[in-house]
Amino acid sequence: MNAIIVSAVFGVLMMFASFLVNNKNVYRYLAIIGLSVLLLANILETYAIWSIKFDSFLQLSFERFGLFFNSIAIAATLFYVLLSGKDIVRVGNYSAEYFVLIFFILCGVSLITSYNSLLMLFLGIEIISIPLYILTGSDKKNLKSNEAALKYFLMGAFSTGLMLMGIALSYGAVGNFGLEGRGVVAFGGSMRVSFLEVAGLLLLFISMSFKASAAPFHFWTPDVYEGAPSVFTSFMATIVKATVFIGMIKLLEARTGIFGPTWQIILPLMIVLTLAIGNITAVFQQSVKRMLAYSSIAQAGFMLFALWSANDMGREGILLYSVAYTLATVGIFAVLVKMKDYTFDGFNGLAAKQPLVAASVAVFVLSLAGIPLTAGFFAKYFMLASAIKSGAGVWLLVVAVVFAAVSVYYYFRLIQAMYFKEGEAEMFEQPTNSFKGMLAIFAVLLIVLGIAPSLLFNYLYF
Amino acid sequence: MPIQYYIFLALALFSIGIIGVLTRRNAIIVFMCIELMLNSVNLLLVAFSKMHHAEALTAVADTTIGIDAQLFVFFIMVVAAAEVAVGLAIIVMMFRNTHSVDVHFLNRLKN
Numbered sequence: 001m002n003a004i005i006v007s008a009v010f011g012v013l014m015m016f017a018s019f020l021v022n023n024k025n026v027y028r029y030l031a032i033i034g035l036s037v038l039l040l041a042n043i044l045e046t047y048a049i050w051s052i053k054f055d056s057f058l059q060l061s062f063e064r065f066g067l068f069f070n071s072i073a074i075a076a077t078l079f080y081v082l083l084s085g086k087d088i089v090r091v092g093n094y095s096a097e098y099f100v101l102i103f104f105i106l107c108g109v110s111l112i113t114s115y116n117s118l119l120m121l122f123l124g125i126e127i128i129s130i131p132l133y134i135l136t137g138s139d140k141k142n143l144k145s146n147e148a149a150l151k152y153f154l155m156g157a158f159s160t161g162l163m164l165m166g167i168a169l170s171y172g173a174v175g176n177f178g179l180e181g182r183g184v185v186a187f188g189g190s191m192r193v194s195f196l197e198v199a200g201l202l203l204l205f206i207s208m209s210f211k212a213s214a215a216p217f218h219f220w221t222p223d224v225y226e227g228a229p230s231v232f233t234s235f236m237a238t239i240v241k242a243t244v245f246i247g248m249i250k251l252l253e254a255r256t257g258i259f260g261p262t263w264q265i266i267l268p269l270m271i272v273l274t275l276a277i278g279n280i281t282a283v284f285q286q287s288v289k290r291m292l293a294y295s296s297i298a299q300a301g302f303m304l305f306a307l308w309s310a311n312d313m314g315r316e317g318i319l320l321y322s323v324a325y326t327l328a329t330v331g332i333f334a335v336l337v338k339m340k341d342y343t344f345d346g347f348n349g350l351a352a353k354q355p356l357v358a359a360s361v362a363v364f365v366l367s368l369a370g371i372p373l374t375a376g377f378f379a380k381y382f383m384l385a386s387a388i389k390s391g392a393g394v395w396l397l398v399v400a401v402v403f404a405a406v407s408v409y410y411y412f413r414l415i416q417a418m419y420f421k422e423g424e425a426e427m428f429e430q431p432t433n434s435f436k437g438m439l440a441i442f443a444v445l446l447i448v449l450g451i452a453p454s455l456l457f458n459y460l461y462f
Numbered sequence: 463m464p465i466q467y468y469i470f471l472a473l474a475l476f477s478i479g480i481i482g483v484l485t486r487r488n489a490i491i492v493f494m495c496i497e498l499m500l501n502s503v504n505l506l507l508v509a510f511s512k513m514h515h516a517e518a519l520t521a522v523a524d525t526t527i528g529i530d531a532q533l534f535v536f537f538i539m540v541v542a543a544a545e546v547a548v549g550l551a552i553i554v555m556m557f558r559n560t561h562s563v564d565v566h567f568l569n570r571l572k573n
Contacts, residue, residue: 119534126541133548137555146556153552154492154565157545158483161499164538165476168503171531172469172510 001052001062002041003070003110010034011103018096028085031099035078038106042070058178059117065315066113068460069246072319073109073239076326077102080235083334083438087231092138098232101131105240112247118167118177118204121247125163125211128243129156132236136228148227155210155220163207169200179254201258204251212244214304215274218297222281225293233289234333237296242322245303249318252307267308268396274301275403282410289342291410292332295368298407299325302383302400309386316457317382323456324375324449328364331442334435335361340426344413348423356436358418363443367450369411370404375449380404382453468509475502489553489563493546500542507531507538 017030045051046067081088081102089095108127115121133156137149167177173196174181181197206217213221225233259266278298285291303321306314335357339346351358367376384397418425431439449456475498482495508531515528557563 119530119537123537123541126544130544130548133552137552140555141559143559146552146559149552150489150556150565153549154483154489154496157493157496157549158480158499160541160545161476161479161496161503164500164503165506167534168472168506168510168531171507171534172465172513175514175527177530177534 001054001056001060001114002045002050003038003067003074004060004107004114005052006038006041007103007107007110010038011100011107014096014100014103018094018100021096024089024095027096027099028081028089031081031085031102032078034099034103035074035081038103039071039074039078042067042074042110046071056116059120060111060114061116062114064460066246066250069113069243069319069322070110071459072323072326073113073243074106076239076323076330077106077235079327079438079442080239080330083330083435083442084231084234084337087334087337091229091231092140094138098135098138101135102235104131105235109239109243112243113250115247115250116179118170118179121179121251122163122167124247125208125244126160128240129160129211132156132232132240135232135236136224138232139229142229144227145229146227148224151220151227152224155224159207159210159217162203162210166200166203166205166207169196169203171200173197173200179250181255198258198260201251201255205248208244208248208251209270212241212248212300212303213297214270214300215277215297216270218274218277218300221297222290222293225296226287226290230289230333230337233293234330237292237333238322238326238329241296241300242303242318242326245300245306245318245322248307249310249315253310256310267304268393271301271304271308271396272399274298274304275400279403279406279410283406285410286344287342288332288336288344288347288414291344292329292336295407295410296329298403299368301403302380305383305387305392305400308392309383309390311386311390313382313386313389316460317379317386319460320375320382320449320453320456321379324367324379324446327442327446328367328376331364331439332361332368334439338427338429338431340428344417345421345423347414347417347425348421350418350425353425354427354431357431357439360436360439360443361418362415363446365411365414367446369408371408373447373450375446375453377450378453465509465513468506472502472506472509475499475505487564487566489556489565492565493549493553497542497546500538504535504538507535
């Protein structure tokens, strides 16, 4: 419960800081301190050293997996603020409020990783979504940002409606909001799964696929990710998306088997569709930002494998996947924010001007493509291996590998532009040494995890 | 009244909301349709709460089963209010820049 309370408290503290202090750098340092304390508090709870305890009346349950994912999300946010904090401050006039909203999002993240009742799931999703609508529209004078915010808001509120209907139908069938959902069974009182519950959970699943941008509910993603200020796109494409997958895994594990044999058709279909739409459309993009938006859909396709397999290896895989994907995407976006031209051509000749930055971006891109010796490779490997363990058809894996090969094409265009093309890659400002250092740390982390992924899992179990 | 009536009423309201979201062009009306969806859920939850409560009463004389759905309704209201605050702000921001609240006007991000 530490993460929930401490993040909310720091959110409020930052709000006070916004009118008591009038120095943008102070906001950034406060946010970094806050995130460090939050990380520490969460780790202390993970190892049962110190934690704030309230009786949550079975609304929340804290277990190792969720707490560990909290640590990942908070650490990733800390790295994100360290890397692009200066760009966050620069988006608009209300610098402190952006950090406030990020803290509140982290509160929602820790609710989703620990919910034990559908009420908390709903609140968690909303606490994540509402600040995100604001962050998307934070570049107020920019029409693209406005449009993205409105689109995201309408789509998000619509999917909230679907989620609530799902929860209501499930409640009607089961008689409580518990995650396990096996209390009173209405409609005859037998223990059979009722039609209402299946319909309800299907709606719930659809609305969460909206948030996770899995096809066929992905259509808002490219527009919103492109229109939102780049710094915030990187946040919502990584940490938030991974969190939604954790929520989905918890839900499907608790009510396993509810969809019956049709599930074996629906989910693989969704996986294939997500992979196909994400990868094939990304090939045709000229803007790196839009390419990354489609690539985030494609990566969601791989994360869906963890839902399908629903075993321990899938759980480990989704953790590794979130780390690998988050580090790489946040890193690329941090560089992208500094570029003047967002197209592939804008990166031409970056290697000659900024060798270290270009090398780090190359590592990120290799990791996203899943090349061995980077974390992305093991992340994809764990996903596919866990699916095999649960008896996936070989055809599904072949499709996944083929699309991973397709993704190499558009990821490597970036490397090609940086290393093999002549050009003036123009940046708004010369990257500072600390920025370069952080990028290098990201790249080293990705390579270390690519050699020894078990380093991460050790913390999950010990 | 049997519970089916409430379910059908709620589903009808919900469907009207969905159809409105999908077909209307005015952002405010789309927003109102979303509110309609949320409120149909409130109605359904209260009806289910009453149903489960009545069922539990036949077994135990003094029971609180079914209360949780009514509590949920309050949470939905609070969240809907928060969403209205943010949503109307976004729509106003849009209107200031484009002098229109037509959602079909939103096509700058295509291509």
